Amino acid sequence: GESVGLHLPTLSVQEGDNSIINCAYSNSASDYFIWYKQESGKGPQFIIDIRSNMDKRQGQRVTVLLNKTVKHLSLQIAATQPGDSAVYFCAEMRTGGFKTIFGAGTRLFVKA
Amino acid sequence: GAVVSQHPSWVICKSGTSVKIECRSLDFQATTMFWYRQFPKQSLMLMATSNEGSKATYEQGVEKDKFLINHASLTLSTLTVTSAHPEDSSFYICSANPDGSGTYNEQFFGPGTRLTVL
Numbered sequence: 001g002e003s004v005g006l007h008l009p010t011l012s013v014q015e016g017d018n019s020i021i022n023c024a025y026s027n028s029a030s031d032y033f034i035w036y037k038q039e040s041g042k043g044p045q046f047i048i049d050i051r052s053n054m055d056k057r058q059g060q061r062v063t064v065l066l067n068k069t070v071k072h073l074s075l076q077i078a079a080t081q082p083g084d085s086a087v088y089f090c091a092e093m094r095t096g097g098f099k100t101i102f103g104a105g106t107r108l109f110v111k112a
Numbered sequence: 113g114a115v116v117s118q119h120p121s122w123v124i125c126k127s128g129t130s131v132k133i134e135c136r137s138l139d140f141q142a143t144t145m146f147w148y149r150q151f152p153k154q155s156l157m158l159m160a161t162s163n164e165g166s167k168a169t170y171e172q173g174v175e176k177d178k179f180l181i182n183h184a185s186l187t188l189s190t191l192t193v194t195s196a197h198p199e200d201s202s203f204y205i206c207s208a209n210p211d212g213s214g215t216y217n218e219q220f221f222g223p224g225t226r227l228t229v230l
Contacts, residue, residue, distance in 0.1 A: 043116075043205050043221035044156065089155060098144060098209045098219055102156040 012109040019077040021106045023090035026071060030092040034100070035064060035075045037086045044089060044102075047075070077108075085110045114140050116208050118222040125196055126230055132192045133225045135162075135206030141186035142208035147179075150203040150224075162189040162206075186211065196229045203227075 013019045025033070031052040036044035050057045050064045050073075057064050063076040073090050090103040115138040125131050135145055143164045148156040160181055161169040168181035180192040189208075193200055205224045 041203075041224070041226070043207075043223045045221070046219075093219075099146065099158060099161060100207070100219065101158065102148075105155050 009104070010107045010109065012111060013080050015080060015082060015110055015112050017080055019075075019080045019084070019108060019110075021075045021077075021088050021090075021108065023073040023075075023103050024071060025073060025090075025092055025103075027092065027094075028068070028071065030094055032093040033064070033066060033073050034091045034093060035062075035073075036089045036091060036102075037084075038089065038105075039086045047088075080108075080110050082110045082112055084108060114138075114208075114210060114220045116206065116220045116222040118204075118206060118225050120225060121223065122226040122228075124228045124230065127197050128195055130192055130194045131196055131227060132190055133204055133206075133227070135189045135191070135208070135222055137187045137208045137210070137220070140208075140210040143186060143211050145183060145189040145206055145208045147181065147189070147191050148205045148207070150205060152203075156205060159191075164189075193227065196227070198229045201227055201229045 034049040035047040037047050038044045048059045048062050048064050050066050055066050061078045065074045087105045087107045089105045091100045093100050117136045119134045123131055145162040147159045149159050150156045158171050159174045162181045162183040164183040164186050170176045178194055183189040203224050203226050207219050207221045209219050
């Protein structure tokens with residue numbers, strides 16, 4: 001069935017290193033993807049998004065890459081900081097509405 | 113930026129009772145809101161789409177008679193968990209899209225409500 005999932009459930013990185021979080025999706029009709037950050041006991045926080053007609057988008061310290069050929073999405077965080085420790089979700093938003101389908105999530109640990 | 117609030121932030125109830133959770137858009141109107149459920153160490157699962165002035169649309173497997181949704185105004189949607197049982201204990205999160213928003217990223221999430229059913 002349709003799904004948006006992740007390759008790695010947990011990721012541990014050293015402070016200052018770059019982090020890469022991966023995501024696979026199965027619905028080739030999806031046209032919009034979003035990365036969210038969720039801290040414990042809080043709602044998701046928007047990080048960055050990308051449309052299906054793009055393959056890369058950069059924000060402040062974050063970059064999202066989209067490979068439609070293999071249906072793969074990644075989030076790159078540069079110079080990871082302790083405040084980046086959280087669970088990260090990729091999500092897809094489908095045409096016809098703003099309904100968002102979330103992937104499984106990756107917990108990022110940043111070691112000082 | 114736009115703010116979505118939820119009330120209460122946490123609630124503990126006895127098995128068999130009903131619990132109402134409110135989702136409010138504080139500085140914008142939202143014809144459409146969404147309700148999600150999140151179990152520990154799991155992802156957010158979409159439960160239903162709440163539509164102002166019409167019936168909610170439920171995702172497959174979500175019991176509409178158990179999870180009652182009322183979108184009475186353009187700034188308020190409520191989720192009532194009826195006859196709650198321990199397996200309904202979860203983190204309930206809502207989101208809202210500002211009316212007239214033409215960009216996909218205009219979706220704002222509430223802080224969540226932790227429900228514990230004893």
